[in-house]
Amino acid sequence: MSILLFQFQNLNAHNNLEPCKNHNNHQFFCDLCGCATSSGSFGYGTLSNANFIGIRYIYQNFESKNGIFENSPKSKETFNTYQLWAQIPITKTIYISANLPYQDLNRTFNGATENISGLGDSSLIGWYKLNFYKKQDENVVNFNGEKEASGHSLQFGLGVKLPTGEFEERLADNVNPGFQVGTGSFDGILSVGYNYGGNKIGVNTLLSYYLKGENKNKYQFGNQFSYALNAYTAFSTEKVNIMPFVGVSGDVYNAIEQYGETLNGTDGNILNGSLGSEVAIKNFIFGASYTLPISQKLFGGNVESKQRFSVYVNFAL
Known part of the structure; x- marks a missing residue:
């Protein structure tokens, strides 16, 4: 399962000599296929301040131990996700994000390779943004009537994940039941985020x-709580805006249920560290990030997330 988001402003913000003043978006998250091992820490949006339509590639790999012993056989899973995503404003304070993924998953176990691919679960989220403004000096007359932005804002999101991807029950018996192109279920999404954008630095968070x-x-995959914090800075010229960032993110998963019964050992948690950068050149936005787990315990320790990276290119509208 995958997803997106937010309100964005005019492309001119990319060429502003103080680009962070206008950065309002943050990186938002949901797991790729609705499964407990697919971390929620994937952005719905970008650091750049623009409406866009684009494509993104996400790579993940896992190692799953098929048994309780240290020398139990292990399977290796590789997840490749190709997304069409977009961020579209409705009003100055309301905007939507949309995502349509294609999944290509591979699994190797005891010398045999299995591949499944197909359309994944699409998502749609509506957002409301609450901006905060600087307190006006009562001794200064404001002739234009415009408030000065403080750089602080809150975002509230409400959305749905649609069961456009196929769920195969036979695959649920794997040690990693996240090896699915879809979940077959409707899921609800509730989000709240805080952003700060200064002259050269910015911070964004999301729960x-x-x-x-x-x-x-x-x-029924277990309910999931995700959190993320990113800090970034900006280096700008008249034509190029470069924004490196570092961040931490994590997910806490409830246990899976089937026929109303809880499946033991199917809950878990993971904490990740990431770094990356985004480059805006005219109407094009290029981005890349690399993520490694800091700590994790998934499916009783039988599933291990190894690494992931993503790259994207967007066209600002």
């Missing part, structure tokens, strides 16, 4: 809760 629904196979 999200995912209410997982039950699919037609009576299978």
